[in-house]
Structure formats: C-alpha cells, structure tokens
Amino acid sequence: MTTAAERLAKTAGAGVLWASPGRVNLIGEHTDYNDGFVLPFALPQATAVSGGRLAERRWVVSSEQTGETVTFDLDGGGKVGGWASYVAAVVWVLREAGVDVPGASLTIASDVPFGAGLSSSAALECAVMAVLVDLAGADVPMRDRPRLAQRAENEYVGAPTGIMDQAASTLCHEGNALFLDCRSLATEQVPFDLAGAGLKILVVDSKAPHAHVDGEYAARRRACEEAAGILGVGALRDVDVDALPDALAKLDDETMRRRVRHVVTENQRVLDTVEVLRAGDLRAAGPLMTASHESMRDDYEITVPQVDTAVRVALEHGAHGARMTGGGFGGCVLALVDEEHCDTVEVAVREAFAANGFTPPDTFVVTPGQGTYRISG
Ligand code: GLA
DSSP: OOOHHHHHHHHOTTSEEEEEEEEEESSOOSOGGGTOEEOEEEEEEEEEEEEEEOSSSOEEEEETTTOOEEEEOSSSOSOOOTTHHHHHHHHHHHHHTTOOOOOEEEEEEEOSOTTSSSOHHHHHHHHHHHHHHHHHTOOOOGGGHHHHHHHIIIIIIOOOOOSHHHHHHHHOOTTEEEEEETTTOOEEEEEOOTGGGTEEEEEEEOOOOOTTHHHHHHHHHHHHHHHHHHHTOSSGGGSOGGGHHHHHHTOOOHHHHHHHHHHHHHHHHHHHHHHHHHTTOGGGHHHHHHHHHHHIIIIIOOOOHHHHHHHHHHHHTTOSEEEEESSSSSOEEEEEEEGGGHHHHHHHHHHHHHHHTOOOOEEEEEOOBOSSEEEEO
16 A cells, blocks of 8 residues: 555655654643643654645645645635645744745645544644745744644634644654653653564554544643642643642642643653653553553543543453543544554454444554655655
C-alpha cells in the first residue's frame, strides 16, 4: 500500500512536499491546558501536503480524501468552513505572525485515521504550515510552530485545545517519546525502543461515536481554571502531588475535587513514566498507564464503555498497562504488550466488542514516528 506522501510525490510536480504525523499520547491527559506535562509520540501515519505558489493571493486546496477543491482568500471577510477551515486557519495565523504568505495551490492526502482521537487536525495544520512557510521563504523555527498552530485552532477554528497535539506533530523524533513541559515548552526526547525491549503498543480504535465531546472538553477546562482560581495558583500545574490533600480540602465541590485530583496525579504519573523510560524499564510504564486510565474513568469522567472494555480485556490478557489516549469520550486505547501476547490481546478485545454488541474496533500496532519532515521541493 502506498503512503499519502508517496501518492502526492507522484503528482506534486515542481512544488514542495511536507508531511506531519498524527500522534498517540503515552501518558499525560488533559494536563496540557493546565500548564502541565505530556508524553506523546508521533505515529508513523502522516498527513502529506504538496504546494506550489500562485500569482494571485488566494488558496486553492484539494483533498484526496473528499475529492473536493475549495478556493478562498481571506480578504472578503467571513470564515472558511469544514475541513478547509484548518487550512484557512494556518494562513490566517501566519499572516498574524507577520509572514507574507503567498497564494498557493495545495493538495492534501492523509494516512491518519480521521475522528479517532489521533490528531488528524493537528497533522493537517502542521503540514500546511510547513508548506506555506517554505513557499514564503520565511524563518519560522520549528519550536515556534506549535503555539501558532494551536492559536489557529483556538481562534480561527474555535476549538479550545491545548498544545500537545501540535507539539507532537511538529517536534517528535522517530524512536522517541516527547516529554513536553506545556508551560515553558521545554522538550526532552525520551528514547522509547519498544522492539529492543520485546514490546509492542497495540492501538484499539474504539469506534465509539464522539458525542458532546466539544462541550465536555470545554467544561473540563473551565472547571480546572476555576479550581486554579480558588486555590490561588496560576494553573493546576502549580499544585504538587504532596500538596494535593490540602488543595482538595479547600474545594467545596466534589466534582471539582475529582477533576483536580486527576490533573495533579496525572502530572506526577508523567514524571514517573519519564523516570522509568530514562532508566530503560519500559514495562514499568504499564502500571502508570493503567492508573492514568482509572483516573480518567473515575475522576475526570471522560471514558465510555467501549474504551473501558478494551482496557480491561487487554489487562486480563497480559498487557502490562492500558489506557485511553486523547481527549476522551471514545477514540483510541493503547495497550503495552509483550510481542508474543499482542495477537492474543487483539483477538480478545475483538471478541469482547462483539459480545457487547459494540461496533468492531480497528486495531493496529504503532512505533514512534517522526514529526514534521520535508519530502521534496
Ligand atoms: C485533545 C486536545 C489536546 C489535549 C488532549 C487531552 O487531544 O487537542 O490539547 O488536551 O485532548 O489530553
């Protein structure tokens, strides 16, 4: 099977061609907008974008997936809708940042599953940004791009996401997980050699419908900000796990207490996971992953029966750890499994989904891929 990049390379002509991957998050969920820590890695699956300059200042964007071509300029007022809004958002934010973005013809192809919580939108934003910066001949360092792409998504598309997905899609290195401090944006590439340890990460795409996800995400974010206000800290990142009992005692609302407990303990689990990976003890990440899932299920309340089932069954069949990854209310589960147990876990999860009457899941194995990269041009 050809990749998106290979398909575009055949037709790209004289333009430039870049790719940015989707991501999974090993651990650190709903911590990014609390100025906390995350540990994602890039997928091998990426979104590829080819582009060439146009004489006029307009953008003509074709999607291999939908077969549509959308043309826009940003001077007439009004917003671009649908999938092309992510492209328009990037043009908008680059102009806001002072880049003289030339008109361009862009073609998009993607191998990142859509709507599965694997950051297909960040992959699209980051690949489009790479092409437009290249065509503009502008100097926009990779380390500055996640903030720009996040702003595009927050202010133009209107989704109040944190910075994890755009940072992962841009900054991850093949073979590593990305330890990111979402306040300072300091990064560390943490080696994650699954094959060397005889391990695999099995992804189960639960196919659960994402109901009310935007409203629930925004509500979680608001509760965290409100709690930080009551506790008198800049963000929940500033509450250390040792100070958690005191902090909880200051909050009257039981739901808010649970949200805070998730964020504070999750930040600590990221730090603990980084420690075990630095020490080369990859299996020790398993129990931390499972604890993260339980915290998302019981305290943050963002899981659904399909993902809880996948986690439970994976653990029952020998996974070292398993957790939902991404924003929640569906999406994917990661299971850390010994190579020789991978098939057993996969079959058991499929059988459990069938027995429960759930839509059959997609399952695939992932390895840490490369953030934004240039293919040709
Ligand atoms: C979504 C958002 C991210 C992050 C995760 C939860 O993927 O885009 O910024 O908040 O949810 O960890």
